[in-house]
Amino acid sequence: MKHTSWLLAGALLSWASGLWAADAFNGLDMGMGNLFRVSKAESRSISPENFTGEKGRGGMATEGTGKNAARDLGQGWKVSPSVRIAAGQTFTLGEIKGPGMIQSIWMTPTGNWRKSILRFYWDDEPTPSVECPVGDFFAMGWGQYSQLSSLAVCVNPGSAFNCYWPMPFLKKARITMENIDSRDMVLYYQINYTLAPVPRDAAYFHAQYRQEKPLKQKGLYTILDGVKGEGHYVGTYLAWQVHSPGWWGEGEIKFYLDGDKDWPTICGTGTEDYFCGSYNFEVRDWQDNKKRNYGVFNTPYSGLHQVIPPNQIYEVGQRFGLYRWHIPDPVRFKKDLRVTIQALGWQEGGRYLQLQDDIASVAYWYQKEPHAPFPALPSAKDLEYPAKP
Known part of the structure; x- marks a missing residue:
């Protein structure tokens, strides 16, 4: 049909x-x-009120973070709405036997969003297919709330993180959260999924975090590299801090597909162009040309949803959050994939300037397993947010 x-x-x-x-x-x-x-298909849901997602087993807890509040009401009255993850500990949010598909995930993580590491494992694989700080996974890479209303990810008031990437699996899905901070964290969460046959050509969801602060190679940042196999690239999130005054987004994104070496198959025309904006994301007051600002926006597929601070333009130290979901236009690859973006600004005389900014990213893609191992995640110290200049 x-x-x-x-x-x-x-x-x-x-x-x-x-x-x-x-x-x-x-x-x-x-x-x-x-x-x-x-x-x-059979609908199921995992939360602290039903850790296994079993049919007819929700709301039965007699112990939990809400026990004291429910002391006059007892079982069935929000006894276990959340979990506490101690510093240095890893908690298994859900373990599901397939076949099936994760349809949506909601969570409200407290603590340091850069030091709360989300991982997804498919079919008992030894290394995760998703490994990412929770804030960056939900396009909140600066540890500050910003409204985001897109098709694949929504972040709503109260710092509610929502993910709608479909995630099919044949045998098993396991999701964990590691708290690498020095403080405990509290996590409310819900994983909604269905149990049903999955087609043979279904690819598995992947997401990988990277960062450089500052850039190792002036003017060039690698979003994704080392991907082997068949699949399609579906999204980019960037947390970008500038170290030079003026416009910073002249750089082109490049997709190297299936054996491309020196030259890519797909080459963009500018950073704001790739994120579906134009002309520096700038909005001017037509009655007063001196009044200018970044035009913050978020749409189903793309956005510049975060500018810190919001009332300045072209200032050293400003921070930006940008996303681009390739939902209507996934980038297909058959053997391998590498994705880079240039950090390119302007200098006097109308010439390009290679920048050495701080950039963190999440790449999202689907591929057939097995996947190549990811680069080692930075240490807790290295994951700390860069200082403002």
Whole structure:
């Protein structure tokens, strides 16, 4: 059955591998275009009120972080709404036997978002397919809340993190959170998923964090490298801090596909162009040309959703959060993939200036397993936010 609608939810689920069909998913694809269809898929949910997601086992806790508040009410009255993860400890948020698909994840992590490490493992693999500080995974790389309303990730008031990337798996899914900070953290979370057959051509979700502060090679930052196999690239998040005055986003993004060496197959025309903006993201007051600011925006597929501080422009030390989801236009690769972006500004005389800014990134993609091991995650000290100049 062909989709009759490319509305937001339906588009994301329909697109994920580029080849999935509603019939092959046996009802897993329940976007707006197929919302009326009855399915044999079984809905489940993991939270501190049901750690295993088992049918008919929710809300049964007699111990938990809400026990004192529920002391007059007892079992069934929000006894275990959250978990406490001690400093230096790793907590398993969920372990699911497949086949099935994670449909959405909601969480409200306290503590240091850069030192709370989220990991996903598929089918008992030895190394994670997702390894990322929780703040950066949800496009909040500066440890500060900013409203984000996109198709794949939403961050809502109260610092509520929401993820809607579809994540199919055949045998098993395991999700953990490691607290590498020196302080304990409290985590409220919910993982919504379905149990149902998964098509043979389904690819697995991956996300990888990288950072350089400052850039190791002047003017050049590597978003992703070392990917081997078949799949498609679906998203980029950047947390960018500038060290030079003036406009900083002249750089081009480049996708090196399937054996590309010196020259890429896909080459963009500028940083703001790649993130679907234009002309420095600048908004001017047409009555007073001296009044200028960055035009903060967020849309289903792209945005400059965070500027710190928000009331300045072209200042040394400013910080930016940008995202680009390749949902209608995934970048396909058959053998390997490398993604880079230039850090390029302006200098006097109308010439480009190679920058040495601080950049952190998350790359999101789907691929057939096995995946190549990720580079080692930076230490807790190295993950600390860079100081302002």
